[in-house]
Amino acid sequence: MNWYLRIRKLIQKKFPNNKFLHRYFGLIAFIIVGIISLFIGNHVNEFWQRLIILSAIYVIMAVGYNFSNGVAGQFSLDPNAYAAIGAYVAALLTMSPETKENVFILEPVMKPFDKIQLPFLIATLIGGLAAAFSAFLIGIPSFRVRGDYLAIITFGFGEIINVIANNLVSLTNGALGLKGIPEYTTLAWAIGWAIFSVFFLWHLTNSQVGRILKSIREDEIAAEATGINVFRWKLFAFTLSGFFIGIGGALFAHYLTTISPQVFTFFLTFNLLIIILIGGLGSIVGSAIAAVLFTFAFEILRVFEEGIHIGHINIPPIPGLRMVVFAILLIALMIFRPQGLFGDKEVSIK
């Protein structure tokens, strides 16, 4: 049920006296995974390297999304909005004033941004904070009322952000988007942030904070009857989740180097939703693994969509195949493993 507790008990049994290991086995495991993926990433060609970076970005967004959706059980539909906010804010902060002047051909860029240029790390953090703040603002009215309003409100917000991205030309350059964003998202940055996000949210999920959020997910009335300020904690989970998705968005912008409203449509939300369902709602490590599997499967299936020629065998291109495959996978998962690969909460249609 609880993988963290299970693994910890196992380690405690195997190494009864190694207190350091009891506490930091997670950290050690994550660092090892990070080093291995860095090593692999540095010894493969650019195609695979970019794929590793992309999957690391998906890991960040997926664990962030799962924190509010799976751990706290607050079903929202707007991670694309927070990714967009993180991406645009960070990109505006790292692009040089000259580039911005060249890119914004319709209208000049808004006031403070025309002169500012900040280092990548700080820009990323500000992007994350901006996303977190908008999640906070969306969370207040959504959580004040009981019931499943969050899905509706957040779906609306995801769409509104897209409209804003298209129309607030002096900040977003409209449908043309931002071009010439410096390609700062290296393998090390992406993997570093991914490891940090998984590590941070994993520990948080397995702490008192995580238990409180899970108890809200399980039974709000009972949670309140044990002294939990349900509103506050929901808002907390949603805000933190926005932060990590925003970080993911910021890295995404500096990976693509060109962003436009089309990058952050509901399609992105849909992908993240598939990832966290596959990995298991409430399982941070599960959604990290699922994010990697998903990104790679998505790219490999692209080959089929374009058609294959092996010797005399010709497989014609099958457009849309990827979505069909994922739909089938998802249905199979719901039937055979409704809690996802690693989840601790069964997905049920109420």
Added chain:
Amino acid sequence: MEKIYVDPLDPHYILELDHIWIKFGGLIALKDVTFKVKKGEIFGLIGPNGAGKTTLFNIITGVYRPTSGKVFFDGDDITDLKAYERVWIGISRTFQNIRLFKNLTVLENIMTVFHFKKLQKWGPFFVKFLDIFPYKWWEAGLALPKFFKFEEKLEEYALELLKIVGLEDYWDWKASSLPYGKQRKLEIARALATNPKLLLLDEPAAGMNPQETSELMEFIRKIRDEFNLTIILIEHDMKLVMGVCETIAVLDHGELIALGKPEEIKNNKRVIEAYLGEAI
């Protein structure tokens, strides 16, 4: 918050309900209910189905606001406190239809509850809760030593409590996979984990066989003495109520129709009428 005293306030009482009314649309669920509960007693609340017993619990715990009337706890007017704040000051409950955190383990169900903060406006009175959740969320996320130290402590506390209620062998079971009687016990243990002064049990013996019921009677007495509690008990099982309660209040159609010692209640004419000759 200002201290408002019912005049004259008797320190022997922990809970006072002062002319409580509540209406749901046209339905008057509670009509001018007034009574006091003594510190340290086991207080029974009985009445036919739909009499308003659970509604009264919901008012004491802050799930519902009374349409009019006031609730006093330990001398303070708590009518405006939110449900979770009332837990902080020492009111805890169980539910008529068990509400556990189903997908969490037995241990986690208890650990979740140890998260108290000092309720500032109540002053130094609740200082003992200060220490229970001392790490910040980011200290947990960054896995600082403080976090681990307290996780280990929390586990220790939770296991200790499970031992008292006799559930320690089930610590890693999923709450929903426990047998029914054990789920009831876990719910009581969870309520105890909030360190209450007043414990409200809504039909704890529902669905139990006579053997389990008499064990429960012993258990209720035991926790009252061990944890220094006042307990209010809703129960349909008259044997349990008459056996364990020191004072009994009878509700019928939202009205308090009798209040007194078990022998007085047994022979009360209105009570017998309300139960229409059901054996008491």
